[in-house]
Structures are given as structure tokens and as C-alpha cells.
Amino acid sequence: MSSRDTILATLRANRPDPAAHPLPPVAMLGDMDKGRDRFENSLQILGGQILMPQEGDTLATAIARRFPDAKVICSAVPDFEGTIRIEEIESPQQAAATDVLVVRSPFGIAEMGSIYLSEAQLNNLNSAAHLTQHIVVILSEENLTANMHTAYLERPEFHTANYGVLMSGPSATADIQGVLIRGAQGVRSLSIWWE
Amino acid sequence: MKVKPVNHAKAAEEFLEDAPHLTFHDERLWDMRQKRDQQMHLLPEWQDLRTRASEIKEHTLANLPEYLEQFEANAKKNGIHVHWAADGAEHNRIVGEILEKHGAKSLIKSKSMVTEECDMRAYLEPRGVTVTETDLGERIQQLDDQLPSHIVVPAVHKLVPDVAKIFAKNYHTDPNDNDPQSLAEAQRMAARPVILTADAGMTGGNFLVAETGTFVVCTNEGNADLSSTVPNLHIATLGIERLVPRMADLGVFVRLLSRSALGSPITQYTTHFRGPQKGGEMHIVLVDNGRSTRLGMEEFWTSLKCIRCGACMNTCPVYRRSGGLSYGAVYSGPIGAIIDPTFNERKYSTLPFASTMNGSCTNVCPVKINIHEQLYKWRRVLAEHHELPFVKREIMHMAGKLMGQPKLYRTAINGTEVALSTMPRFVLYNWLNPWGKHRELPHPVKQTFHSWYKQNRLKKDKAQ
Numbered sequence: 212m213s214s215r216d217t218i219l220a221t222l223r224a225n226r227p228d229p230a231a232h233p234l235p236p237v238a239m240l241g242d243m244d245k246g247r248d249r250f251e252n253s254l255q256i257l258g259g260q261i262l263m264p265q266e267g268d269t270l271a272t273a274i275a276r277r278f279p280d281a282k283v284i285c286s287a288v289p290d291f292e293g294t295i296r297i298e299e300i301e302s303p304q305q306a307a308a309t310d311v312l313v314v315r316s317p318f319g320i321a322e323m324g325s326i327y328l329s330e331a332q333l334n335n336l337n338s339a340a341h342l343t344q345h346i347v348v349i350l351s352e353e354n355l356t357a358n359m360h361t362a363y364l365e366r367p368e369f370h371t372a373n374y375g376v377l378m379s380g381p382s383a384t385a386d387i388q389g390v391l392i393r394g395a396q397g398v399r400s401l402s403i404w405w406e
Numbered sequence: 407m408k409v410k411p412v413n414h415a416k417a418a419e420e421f422l423e424d425a426p427h428l429t430f431h432d433e434r435l436w437d438m439r440q441k442r443d444q445q446m447h448l449l450p451e452w453q454d455l456r457t458r459a460s461e462i463k464e465h466t467l468a469n470l471p472e473y474l475e476q477f478e479a480n481a482k483k484n485g486i487h488v489h490w491a492a493d494g495a496e497h498n499r500i501v502g503e504i505l506e507k508h509g510a511k512s513l514i515k516s517k518s519m520v521t522e523e524c525d526m527r528a529y530l531e532p533r534g535v536t537v538t539e540t541d542l543g544e545r546i547q548q549l550d551d552q553l554p555s556h557i558v559v560p561a562v563h564k565l566v567p568d569v570a571k572i573f574a575k576n577y578h579t580d581p582n583d584n585d586p587q588s589l590a591e592a593q594r595m596a597a598r599p600v601i602l603t604a605d606a607g608m609t610g611g612n613f614l615v616a617e618t619g620t621f622v623v624c625t626n627e628g629n630a631d632l633s634s635t636v637p638n639l640h641i642a643t644l645g646i647e648r649l650v651p652r653m654a655d656l657g658v659f660v661r662l663l664s665r666s667a668l669g670s671p672i673t674q675y676t677t678h679f680r681g682p683q684k685g686g687e688m689h690i691v692l693v694d695n696g697r698s699t700r701l702g703m704e705e706f707w708t709s710l711k712c713i714r715c716g717a718c719m720n721t722c723p724v725y726r727r728s729g730g731l732s733y734g735a736v737y738s739g740p741i742g743a744i745i746d747p748t749f750n751e752r753k754y755s756t757l758p759f760a761s762t763m764n765g766s767c768t769n770v771c772p773v774k775i776n777i778h779e780q781l782y783k784w785r786r787v788l789a790e791h792h793e794l795p796f797v798k799r800e801i802m803h804m805a806g807k808l809m810g811q812p813k814l815y816r817t818a819i820n821g822t823e824v825a826l827s828t829m830p831r832f833v834l835y836n837w838l839n840p841w842g843k844h845r846e847l848p849h850p851v852k853q854t855f856h857s858w859y860k861q862n863r864l865k866k867d868k869a870q
Contacts, residue, residue, distance in 0.1 A: 215490035225702025230522035268770020335684040337635040360657035382628030386543035390586040
């Protein structure tokens with residue numbers, strides 16, 4: 212018998228009575244506020260930032276001001292130019308040269324300040340979201356969902372994307388004597404640009 | 407040769423001797439517990455979430471074979487190769503064969519307790535595969551050749567100078583570097599080239615979703631996403647108990663996991679893998695390694711509900727003051743003490759005694775495992791299986807006799823007053839009396855309650 216069949220047979224012989232453990236209905240609990248204020252508060256707790264426009268600012272001028280030393284600015288959106296387009300990057304490894312990646316997220320979660328990205332937004336170059344030093348995420352207030360329950364119930368992406376990441380602020384670690392460090396191995400900063 | 411039980415008490419004693427490490431360890435873990443409490447108080451639905459999580463897990467475990475088959479069918483449909491491993495040896499062989507087929511010599515991986523269970527690095531390294539842990543804490547432990555001492559924060563027992571020394575030796579950084587920021591940066595700079603040239607990537611996983619064939623990885627450093635998206639070969643290893651039935655069930659667990667673990671609302675990265683990336687290949691190894699047998703243990707099967715948050719470790723006074731390494735096992739703390747004996751009853755026979763029975767572990771568990779009750783039940787099982795150490799067995803035996811006979815008990819208790827105040831220290835504080843280590847025995851009472859009652863009340867009661 213294969214290990215698969217042995218494991219399944221042992222589980223069948225050993226399991227507790229299924230009738231005694233019914234599946235509860237899908238949970239829909241907690242705060243249903245999907246407002247921008249809640250999202251921004253949550254984002255700030257996890258170390259994310261808002262790229263605030265000044266008078267007359269475009270996304271390009273705001274990025275130039277926020278990242279004055281950036282040489283390679285990669286765009287994954289049609290309405291922003293950058294110095295290189297994501298389509299021009301040929302391998303997952305090549306994305307490592309990126310200083311700033313600009314990408315549009317299909318939705319955010321107010322409870323957590325999380326934004327979602329999949330291969331659909333990253334032109335199948337998933338590594339770009341993690342090898343870049345900084346990420347700027349374009350997000351629309353209309354695409355906020357209240358919490359984790361509403362996100363998993365409402366968003367079709369969880370059922371269609373092969374790769375789907377919820378990023379909640381930049382990468383972080385507290386593995387050396389409990390000191391919180393933002394910018395561990397992935398992005399050093401994550402900024403939201405409201406559209 | 408008969409395997410020797412882990413001497414947890416002795417290892418803990420060594421840990422206790424180092425005051426700076428002990429103090430930091432104790433306070434850091436308690437701080438995590440307090441941050442968890444703050445998050446809990448922000449959510450009025452917290453107890454509902456715990457109940458729901460527990461019910462979903464119990465339902466899933468009772469229907470595990472069907473959900474595993476459903477998961478496998480959906481994952482395969484999405485192009486994932488699904489493997490089954492009965493034990494650690496089979497797991498390692500499967501991973502080794504996948505790597506060999508691809509000629510992969512360099513493997514980058516994120517943290518996975520299952521690969522620790524299987525001792526995978528020790529299997530792959532002699533076969534010419536360089537395995538690099540990319541999680542900072544796990545990497546520190548790999549370079550120091552130690553097991554993770556905590557399931558969420560693997561190097562929590564180390565201080566900055568310890569890390570500086572390890573990095574100086576391996577990364578040629580300043581051995582006196584006292585800045586965690588620059589040490590973390592050293593890890594980032596050292597890891598990047600390895601990540602960019604790796605042949606294969608490996609991750610663990612927190613959840614499997616039967617409905618979609620998805621697996622979910624929750625991390626903070628971004629290293630799991632780098633390990634899975636940069637190389638074109640991704641292998642994921644998960645225990646078979648990690649299932650949830652529906653995508654929507656993840657809402658309950660993601661809301662509980664990081665709040666319980668670190669007191670942060672969510673991990674920085676919550677990644678859903680449903681199939682290989684373009685041009686890539688994806689494998690998943692479903693590991694049993696004793697889990698299917700544990701499901702049949704009437705008193706202990708609910709330990710399979712565990713989502714590995716570590717909250718029980720952070721709150722446990724014994725764990726905080728003995729350190730994870732003192733458990734001598736892959737899983738430490740209260741959850742370790744109830745699952746380790748299922749791997750090796752004799753070797754881990756001492757661990758269920760590493761508890762004060764305060765029940766705090768049970769109270770913080772996000773999936774409501776009755777951890778302290780299982781600790782108690784393990785003690786009974788181990789006594790029945792004659793796995794108690796000599797002193798403990800004899801003391802229990804004597805105590806049993808004493809407490810079973812009221813007259814004998816009273817005589818003995820009256821005697822303790824005389825004994826504690828008159829006996830020389832070496833009689834009271836020696837290896838037969840572990841309570842005399844690191845603490846003074848209580849002051850003897852002038853009079854026992856029983857003799858006081860006899861003197862003051864019994865006569866009056868009779869007179870009425």
C-alpha cells in the first residue's frame with residue numbers, strides 16, 4: 212500500500228465520530244467599518260505609510276520627492292512611466308535591481324491595513340514585489356473591504372490567482388533581542404497612493 | 407540501548423544560572439503575552455473567534471481523510487505535484503529526489519517546524535545540497551547549530567552580543583557590533599546573493615484549504631515570498647492536520663494567529679499559493695509523522711488543532727524560566743510537552759512534568775486546546791507505563807500511602823514542624839528534594855489546621 216493509502220486508512224480508523232463535530236456556518240464577526248480612516252490607522256500600526264500628495268503633485272513628483280536617490284523605478288501600471296516597465300524584466304532574479312516598484316492593488320482590508328497583489332498585477336513576475344527595495348501601491352478607497360471575513364467571502368481573487376499575497380506594511384523582524392526592525396528581507400518600505 | 411529521558415530540570419538549571427539571558431527571556435515573552443492581551447481586548451468577538459476556530463478544527467480532524475482527498479484533487483487540478491510522507495525519512499527522500507531531478511544544489515528555505523521534525527538539513531547536506539535558512543532567527547540557530555528554541559521566535563534565548571559573535575564568525579562582521587539594526591542588515595546583505603542564485607526554494611505553511619487546493623504561508627520578514635518566487639522550483643512541506651475546509655474559514659484563523667503569537671494584528675505577509683507561478687514548478691509534501699496515530703488517542707487528539715502560534719509558550723512560567731532548548735525536543739513549551747511524548751514516550755517522559763498546572767496555556771490557546779488537562783493526563787499515562795523517574799515515583803508512592811491514611815498523614819505533618827526547624831540543611835536540601843533547589847522551603851507552621859480545629863472548635867461543636 213502507498214503511504215497515501217496507509218495514511219488515509221489510519222485516519223479513517225482513528226478519527227473521532229464525524230457526527231459529533233459538525234461544521235459551523237461561515238463566520239462573519241467584528242467591526243464592519245470599511246472606511247479609509249480605519250485602513251490608514253491599521254496600516255500605520257504595521258509600519259506602512261501614506262504617500263501624501265502636495266499641491267500640484269502627480270504620482271511621479273511625489274515619488275521623486277519621497278525617493279530622491281532611486282535610480283530604477285519599475286512600473287507595473289499603464290498610467291505611470293517609471294524608468295523601466297515590468298514587462299521589460301526578463302527573469303525573477305533581474306527584479307533585484309529595482310529601487311521602487313509601482314503597482315496597483317485590486318483591494319485593501321481596513322481591519323489590517325493590508326493590500327492584495329497577485330500575478331495579475333505583477334505581470335507574472337511575483338518576485339518583483341519582494342526584491343524591490345521599496346513598493347508604492349496605488350489603491351482606491353472604493354476597493355476597501357471591512358475585515359478578513361468580508362475579504363475571503365467577497366473577493367474572487369482568492370479562488371482564481373495562483374499567487375496571492377496580502378502585504379501589511381513592509382517586511383519586519385524582531386528576531387534579534389526583540390528589537391523591531393522594519394525592512395527585514397523584503398521591501399524596506401510600503402507606501403499607499405490613494406487614487 | 408534504551409533511550410534516556412530528556413533531563414529538562416537539569417538543562418533548566420543551567421539556563422537559570424545566567425541572569426541576563428534569563429531576565430531578558432522572561433520579560434520578552436511576557437511582553438508578547440501582554441501585547442496579545444491588548445489585541446484580545448480590542449476585539450469583543452475574541453471568544454467567539456476561539457470557539458469558531460476550535461469547532462472548525464475539530465470538524466476538520468473528524469473528516470480529515472475526505473478533506474485531504476479534496477485538497478489533493480484541487481491542488482493537482484491547479485498543477486501542484488502532491489506527495490505523501492508517512493514519516494520524516496520518507497519526507498526527506500521525497501525532497502531529495504525532487505532536488506536531484508532538477509540538479510538543484512542550493513536550497514533556500516523559510517521556517518518550517520515540520521522540516522525540523524524530519525531533521526531534513528542533516529539528510530540533504532551530505533547529499534551535496536546546501537540548505538540556507540532565510541528567516542533571521544532560524545538562520546542564527548542554523549549557524550549556531552541549535553534547534554529553534556521557540557516555534558515563532560527561534561532565537562529568543564539569545565542576546566545581541568550572541569548574534570554579533572555568530573555573525574562575525576560567519577559573515578565577517580564586527581564581533582562587537584551592538585546594534586540589532588545593523589546586524590539585521592548584515593543578514594539581508596548576506597542572504598540576497600544566496601537567494602538570487604538558489605536552484606530551489608522551500609517553505610512551510612500554516613494552512614491548507616480543501617475547497618481550493620490552496621496553502622497559506624504567514625510570515626513577517628518577506629523571506630518566504632522570496633524563497634518561493636525567485637527560484638522556479640518551490641517545494642512546500644506541511645503537516646496533514648493543517649487543513650481548513652473553506653477559503654472563508656481562513657478569516658477566523660488569520661485574525662487569531664498573529665494576535666495570539668506576537669500581539670500584532672496580522673503577519674506582514676499572508677501568502678496564498680494555489681498553483682505554480684508562470685514557468686515554475688510547485689510541489690507539496692503532506693507529512694504524517696505520527697499525526698494519524700495521534701488522531702486515535704482519545705485524550706490527546708485535540709492537540710492536532712494547534713496552529714503553532716506559541717501563545718502557550720509565552721505565557722508559561724516554566725517555559726519562560728527554562729528556555730526552549732531545555733526541552734531537548736523540536737517542540738518546546740506546553741504544546742511541546744503534550745505532543746513530544748507521542749513521538750517518543752520514554753525520551754520525552756519528563757516534559758509533561760514541566761508545568762505548574764496553572765492552566766494559563768489553555769486560557770490563551772486560540773483553538774481552545776485543553777493543554778494543562780492533557781499535561782495532567784500524560785502524567786497519568788506515563789505513570790501507568792512506568793516512565794516516571796525513580797525519585798518522582800517513590801515520592802508519589804510514599805505520598806499516596808500517606809494521604810490515604812489520615813492518622814499517618816497527621817503524624818507526618820506534625821513531624822514536619824520539628825523536621826524543618828531542626829534538621830541540618832544537607833538533609834533538607836539535596837537531590838531527593840527538588841523543591842529545595844533555588845528556593846527556601848516554607849517556614850514551618852506553629853500548629854496545623856487539624857490540631858487547631860481539635861483544640862478550639864471540636865469541643866465547642868460537641869458541647870452544642
